Amino acid sequence: MKNRFEALRARLTPLTKPRGFVMRCVSCVGAIATLASAPALAAQDTSLVVVEKVRLVVTMIPPKLRIRQPRLAQVGFYSWRLDLKTADGLSIVLASDTVMRTDNIRDIVRGSTLRRCSDGKDFSSLRCRTPMTDSVSVRDDELRIVIRDSTIVAMVRKERPRTMWGSTFEPNGRFRVDRLTVDFDDDDDEKPPPETGMAGLATGQRATKTPYVQKP
Amino acid sequence: MNFAIRGWSVGIVLATAVAVVPSLHAQPARDSVTTHARLVLSITEFQAAWQRAWRESETTRQESPNGAAQLRLRTPLIHCHPTERDSQFIQTYWYGNDDVVRQKNFQFAQIAGRNSMFAACPTWLFADPSPAAQDERFGRDAALLEPMRVGMHDLRGLLLSELDVAASNTPADGWLSGQRVRFLFDQNDVPGALAAANACKAARWWCAALRGYAQARINEIGPAETAFREMHRAMTPAQRCEWDDVRELLLPTERGAYTSLLCSARVSATEKFWWLSDPLLRVPGNERQVEHNVRRVEIALHSALEQDERYNWTDRFGGDVMTSVVLRYGWPGYTGWGGDYIDDDHTDYLETRSSPRTSPYTTFEYSIDRVHTLPPWSTVASPFSALETSWSMSPDDLLGHPYTEWWPIEHFRTRRRLVQLPEGQHALLRRETGIRVAATITLDHPMLRTGAALDVMMVSSPEPSRVDSLSRRAIRAGTIGVMQGVIPPAPTVIAVEAIGTGTRAVDARARFGVVPPPTLQSMRAGDIAVSDPVLLDVQNGKVNVDMPGDSLLDHMLNTVHLNSRTRRVGVYWETYGVASTDTVTVSVRVATDEQLSAIRRLGMALNLAQNPNREVVQSWTEPDARRGSKTVDGRVPIGPHAIVLNLGLLQPDSYVLEVSVVRRDGTAATGRRRITIER
Numbered sequence: 082m083k084n085r086f087e088a089l090r091a092r093l094t095p096l097t098k099p100r101g102f103v104m105r106c107v108s109c110v111g112a113i114a115t116l117a118s119a120p121a122l123a124a125q126d127t128s129l130v131v132v133e134k135v136r137l138v139v140t141m142i143p144p145k146l147r148i149r150q151p152r153l154a155q156v157g158f159y160s161w162r163l164d165l166k167t168a169d170g171l172s173i174v175l176a177s178d179t180v181m182r183t184d185n186i187r188d189i190v191r192g193s194t195l196r197r198c199s200d201g202k203d204f205s206s207l208r209c210r211t212p213m214t215d216s217v218s219v220r221d222d223e224l225r226i227v228i229r230d231s232t233i234v235a236m237v238r239k240e241r242p243r244t245m246w247g248s249t250f251e252p253n254g255r256f257r258v259d260r261l262t263v264d265f266d267d268d269d270d271e272k273p274p275p276e277t278g279m280a281g282l283a284t285g286q287r288a289t290k291t292p293y294v295q296k297p
Numbered sequence: 298m299n300f301a302i303r304g305w306s307v308g309i310v311l312a313t314a315v316a317v318v319p320s321l322h323a324q325p326a327r328d329s330v331t332t333h334a335r336l337v338l339s340i341t342e343f344q345a346a347w348q349r350a351w352r353e354s355e356t357t358r359q360e361s362p363n364g365a366a367q368l369r370l371r372t373p374l375i376h377c378h379p380t381e382r383d384s385q386f387i388q389t390y391w392y393g394n395d396d397v398v399r400q401k402n403f404q405f406a407q408i409a410g411r412n413s414m415f416a417a418c419p420t421w422l423f424a425d426p427s428p429a430a431q432d433e434r435f436g437r438d439a440a441l442l443e444p445m446r447v448g449m450h451d452l453r454g455l456l457l458s459e460l461d462v463a464a465s466n467t468p469a470d471g472w473l474s475g476q477r478v479r480f481l482f483d484q485n486d487v488p489g490a491l492a493a494a495n496a497c498k499a500a501r502w503w504c505a506a507l508r509g510y511a512q513a514r515i516n517e518i519g520p521a522e523t524a525f526r527e528m529h530r531a532m533t534p535a536q537r538c539e540w541d542d543v544r545e546l547l548l549p550t551e552r553g554a555y556t557s558l559l560c561s562a563r564v565s566a567t568e569k570f571w572w573l574s575d576p577l578l579r580v581p582g583n584e585r586q587v588e589h590n591v592r593r594v595e596i597a598l599h600s601a602l603e604q605d606e607r608y609n610w611t612d613r614f615g616g617d618v619m620t621s622v623v624l625r626y627g628w629p630g631y632t633g634w635g636g637d638y639i640d641d642d643h644t645d646y647l648e649t650r651s652s653p654r655t656s657p658y659t660t661f662e663y664s665i666d667r668v669h670t671l672p673p674w675s676t677v678a679s680p681f682s683a684l685e686t687s688w689s690m691s692p693d694d695l696l697g698h699p700y701t702e703w704w705p706i707e708h709f710r711t712r713r714r715l716v717q718l719p720e721g722q723h724a725l726l727r728r729e730t731g732i733r734v735a736a737t738i739t740l741d742h743p744m745l746r747t748g749a750a751l752d753v754m755m756v757s758s759p760e761p762s763r764v765d766s767l768s769r770r771a772i773r774a775g776t777i778g779v780m781q782g783v784i785p786p787a788p789t790v791i792a793v794e795a796i797g798t799g800t801r802a803v804d805a806r807a808r809f810g811v812v813p814p815p816t817l818q819s820m821r822a823g824d825i826a827v828s829d830p831v832l833l834d835v836q837n838g839k840v841n842v843d844m845p846g847d848s849l850l851d852h853m854l855n856t857v858h859l860n861s862r863t864r865r866v867g868v869y870w871e872t873y874g875v876a877s878t879d880t881v882t883v884s885v886r887v888a889t890d891e892q893l894s895a896i897r898r899l900g901m902a903l904n905l906a907q908n909p910n911r912e913v914v915q916s917w918t919e920p921d922a923r924r925g926s927k928t929v930d931g932r933v934p935i936g937p938h939a940i941v942l943n944l945g946l947l948q949p950d951s952y953v954l955e956v957s958v959v960r961r962d963g964t965a966a967t968g969r970r971r972i973t974i975e976r
Contacts, residue, residue, distance in 0.1 A: 156334065158338040204343050204455060205455075253602060254340065254341045256341050256344065258349055260637055
């Protein structure tokens with residue numbers, strides 16, 4: 082099979098290089114060539130999950146708020162959702178508790194609660210009821226969720242997914258679905274845990290220092 | 298455009314209108330706002346879940362043996378850039394199942410956004426998007442891999458439960474009624490969707506639109522048409538004008554003529570437009586017009602929120618492009634996705650041009666069994682001058698597949714395969730109170746199995762609301778038939794329509810306009826006239842031109858384009874008002890009517906060039922005992938005539954065949970037909 086495709090590629094390569102095609106793809110930064118660098122490109126959009134020893138740090142962007150243009154605030158619910166395909170299914174949502182009329186992300190986050198969905202079939206954020214006490218902060222219009230729930234962290238470390246689905250929702254039906262690259266911070270295995278502070282902790286937030294746990 | 302439905306509104310995005318999504322016109326009660334917002338979030342989250350499943354399906358397809366190669370073909374169409382020149386061809390390659398790479402040219406048929414750099418390049422379906430993607434006309438979930446369909450069905454069931462509860466509390470909510478119908482169809486719950494449409498208690502026009510949509514989805518064209526008529530009646534004039542706007546279906550060069558009309562004047566023009574677009578006049582209902590209304594409703598349902606499962610419907614994000622795509626071609630059969638990395642590349646392209654991200658980006662692919670039944674606007678302006686070639690439903694190859702270089706301004710998929718028959722020949726002959734019309738039809742098309750029985754009918758339609766059956770007979774595919782009938786002496790559209798019988802669901806048609814001559818009854822005493830000459834097939838030896846009569850019409854040649862094998866032809870014509878005792882001079886002349894260039898004339902004067910305008914002329918005086926002529930006596934006598942002409946000396950060109958009759962008192966009459974001599 083491989084030989085067949087190599088043969089086809091060899092036959093097609095000179096044929097697919099007329100000027101129009103090349104010109105069209107100039108601004109596409111070589112779609113074909115960048116296959117291998119796909120995760121890196123996805124990560125450029127700053128939505129990603131970093132799995133550290135004792136916490137997950139999730140960075141997500143809202144679908145529209147980065148578009149800096151005046152517009153009327155919409156009425157409705159905002160929600161951020163993280164889905165991980167596991168045997169049991171894991172979904173975590175940050176959803177506004179009431180209908181909101183704002184487009185200020187800090188106001189939205191202040192009026193939202195982080196919740197865990199009981200199973201993977203809770204497609205509506207508002208049905209997810211299990212509250213979580215983890216921290217949420219906003220930096221440069223990016224949402225940053227730090228999850229320290231040891232069960233969740235352990236599960237993610239065990240499953241070691243390469244990606245997770247991150248979805249953001251705004252009133253009036255706008256949404257964005259991203260495949261978030263999951264970055265395992267295993268390099269830290271050889272290093273001692275930081276003595277003070279937590280990398281990435283938002284200014285003014287309190288945190289409990291978690292004991293260093295040897296990787297099984 | 299906004300169509301208000303009890304406080305809420307449903308956005309109908311039109312070609313020129315700004316995309317409008319549901320908005321709060323009259324502020325509903327607080328609880329209603331919350332309920333609506335909850336439903337919006339539920340729908341949005343379901344759509345996100347669907348998109349995740351679809352992206353995973355597409356990713357899996359790309360990992361299949363042909364996946365990478367197919368993606369390579371699709372990439373230029375996913376990267377649809379409006380900075381490219383419109384209507385150019387791009388070269389792509391299609392892999393056959395037999396390891397042969399076949400080259401095909403797909404037209405770069407671009408629809409560019411007016412408010413963004415987003416554009417769509419709809420095209421024919423490349424190849425089987427295997428594994429296991431079906432045409433989305435079989436349901437939304439056809440785009441998903443089989444295992445994911447089950448999960449999505451369950452999720453949609455939960456969503457529908459929420460919508461049902463809300464609908465029982467607010468039965469007059471038009472937005473909700475629409476979304477229920479939409480998701481019930483996506484769920485393949487046809488009885489549920491029909492019941493939801495029938496239970497609609499919102500604005501009358503919108504409920505009628507939903508009923509029409511639901512009936513059309515189950516191929517009940519008649520009831521769908523009835524419902525859409527009710528919708529029209531219930532609309533305000535302004536709504537109707539915008540809903541009926543067809544500029545998107547016209548060629549850019551034709552739009553000016555349409556848009557220059559006021560709304561009131563457009564009504565009549567639009568009615569003619571749909572009349573001439575009807576796939577088969579003999580079949581009750583206009584399938585194409587129903588499809589147009591279905592597409593309008595589909596757009597309304599999908600643009601009721603800013604996004605649907607894959608696409609953004611607001612203008613700034615390319616929603617106007619999506620509206621154009623669906624209005625012109627309907628929902629695509631397959632949408633190929635390139636993956637995250639192609640999305641990111643194309644987003645870079647858009648964002649560097651100040652246009653927002655609208656990923657995921659896809660192809661818009663359509664099955665090749667589609668036809669373009671809309672006529673050009675010039676035909677709408679003058680329907681009775683229409684030629685068979687005024688419609689170009691689909692230029693097909695030897696297998697009956699349209700040439701992939703062909704990409705019309707719109708197309709749609711008829712319930713039964715419909716093909717266009719070759720251009721034939723027709724004749725109009727004067728009778729006492731009516732006009733005898735005869736038309737040859739060549740039932741020859743790759744999609745028609747030779748020998749298959751076809752139920753052929755000739756109909757006349759002088760106006761949009763009227764169709765008269767003229768004659769009907771069974772003809773076998775692969776043969777030539779002559780259909781005859783009598784029409785009133787008024788301009789009309791003639792259609793010869795063949796319905797495939799048995800299991801072969803292929804229909805065929807030819808259509809043209811005629812402006813008949815006056816009847817014999819309306820001729821004054823002493824008037825004379827000549828019919829337009831008709832070419833006869835004398836190759837089969839069955840034609841006896843010495844005994845002319847209108848039975849010779851059964852041997853009409855099936856074309857006016859004469860090739861090397863048909864240079865010897867019979868010519869039939871009738872004189873009117875020439876008695877058997879009248880002395881007349883008859884001339885039959887075949888000549889070009891093209892003007893010679895100055896250089897050609899100079900060359901001829903210098904004896905350096907030949908006159909290409911060779912002509913064939915025969916002239917004689919009647920009565921002539923050597924020529925068969927059998928005048929049918931009456932207040933206005935009819936004189937059938939026939940001769941055989943050998944046109945072998947004429948160069949390939951376009952000619953006018955002219956028959957002239959001059960009476961001794963100088964009264965003259967002429968009949969003409971344009972013919973083509975081919976190599």
